[in-house]
Amino acid sequence: MTTATPVRGARTSSMAQALNAALRDSMQADPTVHVLGEDVGQLGGVFRITDGLTRDFGADRCLDTPLAEAGILGTAVGMAMYGLRPVVEMQFDAFAYPAMEQLFSHVAKMRNRTAGRLPLPITIRIPYGGGIGGVEHHSDSSEAYYTHTPGLHVVTPATVADAYGLLRSSIASDDPVVFLEPKRLYWGKTEWDPAVPTEPIGKAVLRRTGRSAVLITYGPSLPVCLEAAEAAQAEGWDLAVLDLRSLVPFDEQTVCEVVRSLGRAVVVHEAGGFGGAGAEIAARVTEKCFHHLAAPVLRVTGFDIPFPPPMLEHHHLPGVDRILDAVARLQWED
Amino acid sequence: MTVLDHRHLAAVPGWLPGATGPRSDPAPLLPDAAPVRVLGTPAVEKTDPELLRELYRRLVVGRRYNQQATTLTKQGRLAVYPASTGQEACQVAAALALREQDWLFPSYRDTLAVVARGVDPLEALTLLRGNAHTGYDPKATRTAPLCTPLATQAPHAVGLAHAARLAGDPVVALAMLGDGGTSEGDFHEALNFAAVLHAPVVFLVQNNGYAISVPLTQQSAAPTLAHKAVGYGIPGRLVDGNDAAAMHAVLTEAVERARSGGGPTLVEALTYRVEAHTNADDATRYREEGEVTAWAGHDPILLMERHLGAAGLLDEKLVRESAEEAEALAARMREEFHTDAVLDPMSLFAHVYAEPTPQLREQADQLAAELAAEAEVHNR
Ligand SMILES: Cc1ncc(C[n+]2csc(CCOP(=O)(O)OP(=O)(O)O)c2C)c(N)n1
Numbered sequence: 001m002t003t004a005t006p007v008r009g010a011r012t013s014s015m016a017q018a019l020n021a022a023l024r025d026s027m028q029a030d031p032t033v034h035v036l037g038e039d040v041g042q043l044g045g046v047f048r049i050t051d052g053l054t055r056d057f058g059a060d061r062c063l064d065t066p067l068a069e070a071g072i073l074g075t076a077v078g079m080a081m082y083g084l085r086p087v088v089e090m091q092f093d094a095f096a097y098p099a100m101e102q103l104f105s106h107v108a109k110m111r112n113r114t115a116g117r118l119p120l121p122i123t124i125r126i127p128y129g130g131g132i133g134g135v136e137h138h139s140d141s142s143e144a145y146y147t148h149t150p151g152l153h154v155v156t157p158a159t160v161a162d163a164y165g166l167l168r169s170s171i172a173s174d175d176p177v178v179f180l181e182p183k184r185l186y187w188g189k190t191e192w193d194p195a196v197p198t199e200p201i202g203k204a205v206l207r208r209t210g211r212s213a214v215l216i217t218y219g220p221s222l223p224v225c226l227e228a229a230e231a232a233q234a235e236g237w238d239l240a241v242l243d244l245r246s247l248v249p250f251d252e253q254t255v256c257e258v259v260r261s262l263g264r265a266v267v268v269h270e271a272g273g274f275g276g277a278g279a280e281i282a283a284r285v286t287e288k289c290f291h292h293l294a295a296p297v298l299r300v301t302g303f304d305i306p307f308p309p310p311m312l313e314h315h316h317l318p319g320v321d322r323i324l325d326a327v328a329r330l331q332w333e334d
Numbered sequence: 335m336t337v338l339d340h341r342h343l344a345a346v347p348g349w350l351p352g353a354t355g356p357r358s359d360p361a362p363l364l365p366d367a368a369p370v371r372v373l374g375t376p377a378v379e380k381t382d383p384e385l386l387r388e389l390y391r392r393l394v395v396g397r398r399y400n401q402q403a404t405t406l407t408k409q410g411r412l413a414v415y416p417a418s419t420g421q422e423a424c425q426v427a428a429a430l431a432l433r434e435q436d437w438l439f440p441s442y443r444d445t446l447a448v449v450a451r452g453v454d455p456l457e458a459l460t461l462l463r464g465n466a467h468t469g470y471d472p473k474a475t476r477t478a479p480l481c482t483p484l485a486t487q488a489p490h491a492v493g494l495a496h497a498a499r500l501a502g503d504p505v506v507a508l509a510m511l512g513d514g515g516t517s518e519g520d521f522h523e524a525l526n527f528a529a530v531l532h533a534p535v536v537f538l539v540q541n542n543g544y545a546i547s548v549p550l551t552q553q554s555a556a557p558t559l560a561h562k563a564v565g566y567g568i569p570g571r572l573v574d575g576n577d578a579a580a581m582h583a584v585l586t587e588a589v590e591r592a593r594s595g596g597g598p599t600l601v602e603a604l605t606y607r608v609e610a611h612t613n614a615d616d617a618t619r620y621r622e623e624g625e626v627t628a629w630a631g632h633d634p635i636l637l638m639e640r641h642l643g644a645a646g647l648l649d650e651k652l653v654r655e656s657a658e659e660a661e662a663l664a665a666r667m668r669e670e671f672h673t674d675a676v677l678d679p680m681s682l683f684a685h686v687y688a689e690p691t692p693q694l695r696e697q698a699d700q701l702a703a704e705l706a707a708e709a710e711v712h713n714r
């Protein structure tokens with residue numbers, strides 16, 4: 001197992017750079033970590049997340065593959081069976097779909113099928129979500145497919161520090177991890193220190209405390225929720241914001257603690273609502289916290305439509321107003 | 335053993351009879367040893383001069399279209415444009431080899447083939463502009479939507495061709511894809527289905543050297559991509575993709591062969607991607623500028639001009655009219671894309687199902703209310 005041994009001190013960087021540092025430090029610390037995918041070598045990936053890895057670790061450690069997602073993930077399965085820790089890059093959310101057979105039928109089930117004899121420590125990095133003006137098939141939020149598949153961890157950072165910490169932990173995990181990168185947060189810079197470990201996978205983190213209600217969210221919607229919480233002050237609402245960080249495992253304990261203490265919750269994500277991750281969270285919270293709830297758990301999500309063309313995507317993606325509308329519906333008269 | 339020596343099991347003495355019986359004759363499966371060329375060879379004498387002039391005109395107009403669309407991305411007027419600059423001969427020939435009733439299955443780089451097929455040049459750009467997914471009516475021009483997930487349109491072409499044949503219609507489907515796309519499973523499954531179903535379909539691979547940053551040598555270890563046909567039992571052809579006359583000849587032959595019941599063909603066109611992958615790509619990270627300059631000497635327009643000039647077919651009228659048509663089209667593109675289109679946000683719900691679900695109706699109402707509230711704030 002790779003141990004998090006950060007090599008450099010505090011810095012200001014983008015999420016993209018933090019992900020690059022996590023790959024770099026993992027490869028440095030553990031020679032079994034291998035990166036593979038389309039354009040990850042010479043080009044450094046279309047988002048430059050793997051920038052310089054081939055130069056510094058060689059083409060065997062960071063491999064430009066032929067253009068075939070099923071081939072990439074299937075090859076990673078075999079590599080993991082032989083003791084390596086593959087980190088796979090899928091170029092865009094919807095281009096991971098050709099690999100679903102490998103993911104659903106093999107990656108997710110190998111440990112179970114072999115009674116624990118063949119665990120697969122594979123990390124599958126997938127840039128996901130909208131907000132960057134991508135055309136068709138470049139902006140899907142497919143987390144519900146992954147969370148519905150037993151055997152997969154599903155992790156999604158929303159801060160620069162988490163991008164580093166969660167990716168290092170994912171690579172170190174002995175189980176397969178679907179690592180969803182909110183691509184619209186790639187370029188925002190903040191200060192962070194790799195030497196300060198972030199919370200482990202499976203722990204939700206309260207990003208903002210509040211007394212009125214909690215916004216439960218993850219990934220690309222975290223900054224939107226924080227903005228909404230700021231704006232809500234003008235209405236007299238003091239909103240807490242909870243960042244799930246990982247959907248599987250799901251931190252039921254923290255979520256329920258916060259919901260019980262506040263009695264009102266809104267779940268926010270940009271994927272469509274029907275059959276989405278928010279449906280699971282709302283149902284679970286209702287089951288576990290029913291007597292503490294002052295209002296039904298509401299969801300603010302994208303519409304149940306194929307991801308729209310770039311010029312219309314802002315109508316689809318949940319923004320501050322839609323979140324505040326939901327908060328307004330939280331039966332404040334009670 | 336080379337491909338040339340390949341023999342079927344049926345030819346092996348003493349091989350058992352049964353389901354693995356004699357299949358096709360291996361001879362027609364052989365790829366061309368060298369890429370087929372027409373311009374600058376004696377074969378050009380047999381080519382209709384009017385066709386050559388028509389190809390020239392379309393190459394010139396296509397080049398201008400590529401340039402103008404690339405400029406529009408720099409001005410932020412298109413979301414993205416994967417240029418086919420330098421690949422115009424493949425694009426134009428693909429469209430011209432088809433008859434009206436045939437179907438084209440393009441990839442995202444094939445806007446020009448779509449335009450050459452008769453789709454309005456501005457409608458063909460709707461996807462890349464970012465306004466809608468497919469701006470044109472696929473049925474009206476028998477042109478499938480520009481396909482973004484690689485190679486996934488190839489099995490569609492096979493299915494359509496198969497269905498048309500079942501209906502007794504003389505329809506051929508042409509699927510276009512890049513060299514990188516030949517690595518995807520869908521490409522291989524499509525070839526195999528086409529072969530087994532004996533479907534009237536043609537696969538055109540534009541081998542332009544790179545799949546984003548990955549050169550062909552890292553994509554495939556086959557001697558040529560045309561060789562990939564052999565294992566599936568269909569003919570593979572290798573052609574100079576910058577020679578518009580050769581492209582037209584080979585594709586027409588393959589299309590008509592399919593139409594007359596001869597089954598599928600895989601055509602590999604050797605060409606070069608002059609621009610970066612898209613405007614979002616930085617080609618200096620993975621290729622030398624010298625390479626681009628070297629290919630400039632083998633430019634499709636240059637090759638055609640050279641031939642027409644030598645044959646006395648390049649009169650001033652043709653040059654002037656082609657240039658004028660190109661400029662008029664470019665001006666139309668600039669004009670149309672100068673302003674933002676007025677889009678209806680409610681269109682988001684219009685075509686998800688034949689009948690919207692109750693949930694979608696509710697969501698449409700929600701958006702309508704949001705828009706009304708916004709308008710009110712705006713008008714205040
Ligand atoms: C299934 C799938 N995987 C990845 C991508 C991302 N992608 C878009 S274009 C491209 C390169 C394609 O190269 P090639 O097939 O040679 O066509 P070209 O762009 O050169 O015309 C890649 C990897 C995609 N569109 N679809």
